[in-house]
Amino acid sequence: MSESVQLIPGNSLITATPQEGRELAIKMARLTIRVTQPDDEIRGKLRGIYAEDAAMLIAVGQTVATEFATIAAANNYWR
Amino acid sequence: MSESVQLIPGNSLITATPQEGRELAIKMARLTIRVTQPDDEIRGKLRGIYAEDAAMLIAVGQTVATEFATIAAANNYWR
Amino acid sequence: MSESVQLIPGNSLITATPQEGRELAIKMARLTIRVTQPDDEIRGKLRGIYAEDAAMLIAVGQTVATEFATIAAANNYWR
Amino acid sequence: MSESVQLIPGNSLITATPQEGRELAIKMARLTIRVTQPDDEIRGKLRGIYAEDAAMLIAVGQTVATEFATIAAANNYWR
Amino acid sequence: MSESVQLIPGNSLITATPQEGRELAIKMARLTIRVTQPDDEIRGKLRGIYAEDAAMLIAVGQTVATEFATIAAANNYWR
Amino acid sequence: MSESVQLIPGNSLITATPQEGRELAIKMARLTIRVTQPDDEIRGKLRGIYAEDAAMLIAVGQTVATEFATIAAANNYWR
Numbered sequence: 001m002s003e004s005v006q007l008i009p010g011n012s013l014i015t016a017t018p019q020e021g022r023e024l025a026i027k028m029a030r031l032t033i034r035v036t037q038p039d040d041e042i043r044g045k046l047r048g049i050y051a052e053d054a055a056m057l058i059a060v061g062q063t064v065a066t067e068f069a070t071i072a073a074a075n076n077y078w079r
Numbered sequence: 080m081s082e083s084v085q086l087i088p089g090n091s092l093i094t095a096t097p098q099e100g101r102e103l104a105i106k107m108a109r110l111t112i113r114v115t116q117p118d119d120e121i122r123g124k125l126r127g128i129y130a131e132d133a134a135m136l137i138a139v140g141q142t143v144a145t146e147f148a149t150i151a152a153a154n155n156y157w158r
Numbered sequence: 159m160s161e162s163v164q165l166i167p168g169n170s171l172i173t174a175t176p177q178e179g180r181e182l183a184i185k186m187a188r189l190t191i192r193v194t195q196p197d198d199e200i201r202g203k204l205r206g207i208y209a210e211d212a213a214m215l216i217a218v219g220q221t222v223a224t225e226f227a228t229i230a231a232a233n234n235y236w237r
Numbered sequence: 238m239s240e241s242v243q244l245i246p247g248n249s250l251i252t253a254t255p256q257e258g259r260e261l262a263i264k265m266a267r268l269t270i271r272v273t274q275p276d277d278e279i280r281g282k283l284r285g286i287y288a289e290d291a292a293m294l295i296a297v298g299q300t301v302a303t304e305f306a307t308i309a310a311a312n313n314y315w316r
Numbered sequence: 317m318s319e320s321v322q323l324i325p326g327n328s329l330i331t332a333t334p335q336e337g338r339e340l341a342i343k344m345a346r347l348t349i350r351v352t353q354p355d356d357e358i359r360g361k362l363r364g365i366y367a368e369d370a371a372m373l374i375a376v377g378q379t380v381a382t383e384f385a386t387i388a389a390a391n392n393y394w395r
Numbered sequence: 396m397s398e399s400v401q402l403i404p405g406n407s408l409i410t411a412t413p414q415e416g417r418e419l420a421i422k423m424a425r426l427t428i429r430v431t432q433p434d435d436e437i438r439g440k441l442r443g444i445y446a447e448d449a450a451m452l453i454a455v456g457q458t459v460a461t462e463f464a465t466i467a468a469a470n471n472y473w474r
Contacts, residue, residue, distance in 0.1 A: 007417040013472050022086040022107075026114065028417075032456040035421065037446045046449040051116045054125040058138045059453045061111040065145040066460040074472035077092050077153035101165035101186070105193065130195045133208040137217045140190040144224040156171050156232035180244040180265070184272065209274045212283040216296045219269040223303040235250050235311035259323035259344075263351065288353045291362040295375045298348040302382040314329050314390035338402035338423075342430065367432045370441040374454045377427040381461040393408050393469035 005038075007031050013074035021075055025067035029060070084117075086110050092153035100154055104146035108139070163196075165189050171232035179233055183225035187218070242275075244268050250311035258312055262304035266297070321354075323347050329390035337391055341383035345376070400433075402426050408469035416470055420462035424455070 008028060015021040037043050050056035072078075087107055094100040116122050129135035151157075166186060173179040195201050208214035230236075245265060252258040274280050287293035309315075324344060331337040353359050366372035388394075403423060410416040432438050445451035467473075 006414070007421075008413045011412050011414045013413055013467065014474065017090050018087045018092055019085070019090045026086075026111070029456050029460065032421070032459045033452045036452055036455050042447060046447070046452065050449040050453065052121060052125070053449070054129040054132070055135055055138065056450055056453060057112050057115055057125065058129065058135060058142060059450065059457070060115050061108050061142045062138070062145060063453060063456045063460055064111045065108065065142055065149070066457060066464065069145065069149045070460070070464045070467045070472075072092065072149045072153060074467060074474065077149075079093065079153065096169050097166045097171055098164070098169045105165075105190070131200060131204070133204040133211070134214055134217065136191050136194055136204065137208065137214060137221060139194050140187050140221045141217070141224060143190045144187065144221055144228070148224065148228045151171065151228045151232060156228075158172065158232065175248050176245045176250055177243070177248045184244075184269070210279060210283070212287040212290070213293055213296065215270050215273055215283065216287065216293060216300060218273050219266050219300045220296070220303060222269045223266065223300055223307070227303065227307045230250065230307045230311060235307075237251065237311065254327050255324045255329055256322070256327045263323075263348070289358060289362070291366040291369070292372055292375065294349045294352055294362065295366065295372060295379060297352050298345050298379045299375070299382060301348045302345065302379055302386070306382065306386045309329065309386045309390060314386075316330065316390065333406050334403045334408055335401070335406045342402075342427070368437060368441070370445040370448070371451055371454065373428045373431055373441065374445065374451060374458060376431050377424050377458045378454070378461060380427045381424065381458055381465070385461065385465045388408065388465045388469060393465075395409065395469065 005031075005035055007035065013071050015071065015075060018072070018075075018078050021071040021078070022064075022068055025064050025071055028067050028071075029063045084110075084114055086114065092150050094150065094154060097151070097157050100150045100157070101143075101147055104143050104150055107146050107150075108142045163189075163193055165193065171229050173229065173233060176230070176236050179229045179236070180222075180226055183222050183229055186225050186229075187221045242268075242272055244272065250308050252308065252312060255309070255315050258308040258315070259301075259305055262301050262308055265304050265308075266300045321347075321351055323351065329387050331387065331391060334388070334394050337387045337394070338380075338384055341380050341387055344383050344387075345379045400426075400430055402430065408466050410466065410470060413467070413473050416466040416473070417459075417463055420459050420466055423462050423466075424458045 009024065015024055034043065037046070050060065088103065094103055113122065129139065167182065173182055192201065195204070208218065246261065252261055271280065274283070287297065325340065331340055350359065353362070366376065404419065410419055429438065432441070445455065
């Protein structure tokens with residue numbers, strides 16, 4: 001792993017809207033996987049696996065929920 | 080995945096009541112799965128699987144609990 | 159799923175005591191499962207499975223702990 | 238399940254010390270399992286299973302950590 | 317289980333540095349497992365299992381992360 | 396395990412940017428695994444396993460998300 005790869009698009013947790021915060025959460029979750037498995041072909045193959053596996057899709061949802069909790073707090077919940 | 084798909088209905092975490100906050104948590108959890116697996120037919124098939132699997136139903140509950148924690152904080156717990 | 163089903167008894171996170179807060183956490187966790195699997199017979203069958211499975215019982219405990227964290231914060235920890 | 242069973246010993250999250258808070262976390266985690274599986278004999282059998290299973294012991298630790306987070310916050314971290 | 321066994325070394329969440337806080341998190345996670353499985357020989361055997369299992373090592377990391385979150389908050393993040 | 400091994404690079408949770416905070420989260424997650432399994436060869440072998448396993452990659456992402464939540468809070472979300 002090269003630590004210089006982008007892990008947080010825009011290098012900020014601040015977003016204009018909850019929707020954008022949610023998109024950031026999804027991207028951050030994906031970038032962790034990319035940095036752990038940098039091979040595009042392998043990741044593509046694994047994506048085909050988890051996208052058709054109910055338990056793994058639920059686990060993806062759990063991770064996104066956790067990332068989003070941080071982003072939402074950073075943005076004072078866009079109140 | 081198209082990032083332009085709706086991830087948070089109403090683009091807000093603020094709801095009038097805890098019940099509505101809980102409904103939002105459930106919807107947000109589902110929308111993560113939808114964006115990760117956009118094929119309606121496959122999702123329908125997977126839903127039939129997790130809806131009859133005790134461990135997966137518990138995992139769904141864990142994700143909803145995590146989403147709800149964020150929404151509840153955003154709404155100052157509807158105090 | 160009909161979004162009109164009750165997801166939070168009393169539509170409030172505020173309870174008089176920690177014990178009542180804990181009971182609410184358990185109920186909320188169950189209601190998520192109910193809304194995801196509305197068929198009483200299937201749920202009854204699944205309950206028989208997870209109630210005799212150590213790993214699933216631990217997972218139920220994890221979900222209840224997460225729900226309770228939110229309820230406890232809502233009640234300022236009943237200090 | 239009878240909702241009248243004790244779920245939180247002392248009906249309070251406040252403890253004198255971190256050690257007592259940790260003991261409370263462990264008890265709360267156990268009481269969730271007890272209320273979900275009230276049969277003493279079955280629980281005893283399941284305990285024998287998870288106490289010798291590395292993955293389940295780790296999962297127990299995760300639940301206790303989550304319960305403790307709430308109790309520690311309730312006690313202002315015993316600062 | 318005897319509740320009198322030590323669950324938190326020093327009976328405090330306050331540490332001088334993040335490093336010490338992290339060490340405490342690891343110890344606390346281990347002590348939960350010890351109190352759940354008090355037999356040294358069995359724990360030793362189980363340690364040999366999870367230390368060579370990728371999924372279990374990741375799960376250990378999740379628990380340590382959760383314990384550390386509490387300790388870090390207790391110490392105001394050593395700011 | 397020797398407690399003297401480095402668990403938090405720089406012995407601080409404070410970073411200049413979210414990107415650096417994310418890198419720290421990843422390092423902290425890895426150091427927990429290193430201290431639990433100090434053998435470089437075994438860890439290398441296990442890394443080859445989880446890097447090609449979709450479920451384990453998702454679990455790695457969950458742990459990183461949890462570590463990052465703490466780091467983000469420590470840095471007041473780099474607001």
